[in-house]
Amino acid sequence: MSQELVCITCPMGCRLTVGKLDDGGLSVSGNRCPRGVAYAEAELLDPRRTVTATCGVSSADAPRLPVRTTAAFPRERVPELLAAIYAVRIRLPVRRGTVILADALGTGIDVIATRSLG
Amino acid sequence: MKELRYDAVVIGGGAAGMAAALELDGAGLSCAIVEREENLGGILVQCIHNGFGLIEFNEELSGPEFAERFEDRVRGTGIKPYVGTTVMDIDVSGGDKLLYCYSAEYGILRMSCRAIVLAMGCRERNRGNIRIPGSRPAGVYTAGLAQRLVNIEGYIPGKDIVIVGSGDIGLIMARRMSWVGCKVHAVVEILPYPSGLTRNIVQCLHDFSIPLYLSHLTTNIVGKDRVEGVEITPLENGALMTEKAFTIACDTVLLSVGLVPENELSKQVGVEMNPMTNGPSVDSRLMTNVSGVFACGNVLHVHDLVDYVVEEARRAGAFAALWLKGERAKLEVRVKAGSNVRYVAPGRVDAEADNKIYLRTLIVKNDATLEVRVNNRVIKSVKKTHIQPSEMITVSLGAKDLAAAAGSPDPVVEIAIS
Numbered sequence: 310m311s312q313e314l315v316c317i318t319c320p321m322g323c324r325l326t327v328g329k330l331d332d333g334g335l336s337v338s339g340n341r342c343p344r345g346v347a348y349a350e351a352e353l354l355d356p357r358r359t360v361t362a363t364c365g366v367s368s369a370d371a372p373r374l375p376v377r378t379t380a381a382f383p384r385e386r387v388p389e390l391l392a393a394i395y396a397v398r399i400r401l402p403v404r405r406g407t408v409i410l411a412d413a414l415g416t417g418i419d420v421i422a423t424r425s426l427g
Numbered sequence: 428m429k430e431l432r433y434d435a436v437v438i439g440g441g442a443a444g445m446a447a448a449l450e451l452d453g454a455g456l457s458c459a460i461v462e463r464e465e466n467l468g469g470i471l472v473q474c475i476h477n478g479f480g481l482i483e484f485n486e487e488l489s490g491p492e493f494a495e496r497f498e499d500r501v502r503g504t505g506i507k508p509y510v511g512t513t514v515m516d517i518d519v520s521g522g523d524k525l526l527y528c529y530s531a532e533y534g535i536l537r538m539s540c541r542a543i544v545l546a547m548g549c550r551e552r553n554r555g556n557i558r559i560p561g562s563r564p565a566g567v568y569t570a571g572l573a574q575r576l577v578n579i580e581g582y583i584p585g586k587d588i589v590i591v592g593s594g595d596i597g598l599i600m601a602r603r604m605s606w607v608g609c610k611v612h613a614v615v616e617i618l619p620y621p622s623g624l625t626r627n628i629v630q631c632l633h634d635f636s637i638p639l640y641l642s643h644l645t646t647n648i649v650g651k652d653r654v655e656g657v658e659i660t661p662l663e664n665g666a667l668m669t670e671k672a673f674t675i676a677c678d679t680v681l682l683s684v685g686l687v688p689e690n691e692l693s694k695q696v697g698v699e700m701n702p703m704t705n706g707p708s709v710d711s712r713l714m715t716n717v718s719g720v721f722a723c724g725n726v727l728h729v730h731d732l733v734d735y736v737v738e739e740a741r742r743a744g745a746f747a748a749l750w751l752k753g754e755r756a757k758l759e760v761r762v763k764a765g766s767n768v769r770y771v772a773p774g775r776v777d778a779e780a781d782n783k784i785y786l787r788t789l790i791v792k793n794d795a796t797l798e799v800r801v802n803n804r805v806i807k808s809v810k811k812t813h814i815q816p817s818e819m820i821t822v823s824l825g826a827k828d829l830a831a832a833a834g835s836p837d838p839v840v841e842i843a844i845s
Contacts, residue, residue, distance in 0.1 A: 315629050321793060321813045322625035358630065361476045361489055362606060363578055372579040375475035375491050384634070391606055405495050423475065424491035
């Protein structure tokens with residue numbers, strides 16, 4: 310069974326074909342450089358995304374507070390993370406960089422404010 | 428009316444305006460920023476996704492973080508930001524330039540200055556610009572307006588979304604709308620290739636299994652009070668395949684169909700426009716045909732990275748500072764867009780100085796070659812692993828490169844891609 314991927318490490322956008330080997334490893338073809346292999350391995354074995362979102366604030370007339378994860382977050386747990394972020398209501402003032410959720414979902418990754426408000 | 432005086436006034440307090448003002452301040456000149464919104468930062472404030480600052484800060488930041496870092500720098504200087512203040516009129520007929528501005532806080536202001544830096548950014552093209560037929564129901568938004576509603580105001584404009592145009596803002600909004608619980612049914616692109624970056628196609632569409640219809644035209648918006656659906660027709664060899672048209676039910680249409688520099692003020696003062704960029708025509712020092720009026724950032728031409736905006740704006744600020752100190756461009760040579768090049772900005776270089784030129788190509792290609800020619804002789808050749816219209820290309824040309832032009836009576840510099 311093989312899978313098609315587009316490598317996004319650089320703008321070339323190599324179309325990768327990734328298959329599973331008998332020893333559990335991956336066979337990657339279509340890449341023009343070694344970074345394609347690393348990308349395919351990361352995407353298939355442990356896909357991660359930086360998550361950016363907003364959370365609510367205690368003041369009714371203030372805008373929403375933009376937040377992001379401090380590192381790329383496991384992709385399959387993103388919906389769970391978003392629910393946790395949306396449940397937060399931050400008391401103002403808040404400074405950029407303030408930790409909004411520490412060790413989010415036990416991943417060791419924090420969610421921080423990306424704007425100062427109030 | 429309050430009277431104020433500065434060496435230079437920067438119009439627009441986004442990334443470009445702040446970067447230009449910081450250069451002017453750093454050169455020891457007095458400088459004000461006039462910003463229409465209540466805060467500095469411009470469009471960055473609503474761009475809460477990451478990917479900003481890789482060149483400028485060597486980090487991947489969100490838009491608000493990038494903006495705030497520049498605000499912090501501005502705060503530490505003598506730059507006076509007038510926020511919530513709109514420029515109504517500019518008078519350049521006398522010796523000093525006069526700006527008439529108003530704001531709730533200051534009332535009417537008259538600022539006199541010797542130099543102006545235009546940094547007003549750009550606007551989104553809307554439904555009228557691309558003439559989508561159909562009724563006029565509620566639920567049609569530009570992607571940037573939806574972005575502001577969702578990311579700042581906290582309103583979600585609909586539930587079932589179709590995005591017209593595959594520009595980066597549209598792709599980013601496809602992910603955002605999915606992440607706030609909406610269903611994005613399709614992205615429809617008239618061209619045979621996506622307008623946005625591959626990275627965004629993968630992370631914003633593939634991750635959510637959102638179909639991308641290339642070579643498809645939005646031929647109708649259906650609905651009485653609210654959008655009920657859009658009709659989509661495939662294009663084959665440039666012809667509409669009407670019999671293959673289909674309708675997607677949705678309650679909201681987001682348009683991501685390009686950006687246009689916002690030059691109402693520039694035109695008012697008689698600044699000449701470049702029809703290819705929709706921005707001012709500028710010389711090698713980013714000065715318009717109106718002496719002492721400079722332009723930078725998205726008001727000059729639409730950039731794809733804020734990092735490039737900042738780089739260009741710094742140069743505009745530095746050139747304005749030099750101009751204020753009496754320095755003028757030395758040997759101006761025209762730069763022509765050659766084959767496969769849509770435009771070059773600026774359209775002039777100084778043959779006796781270091782120049783940076785931005786350009787956009789018309790083609791998608793791997794292993795392309797960019798050539799700079801002076802009077803048809805190649806003076807510089809650069810290999811490009813990949814080019815596409817949505818990715819801006821930069822070229823540096825120094826006095827050494829341009830020696831041939833400096834020695835010629837009527838030189839033409841041309842940049843071509845093959």
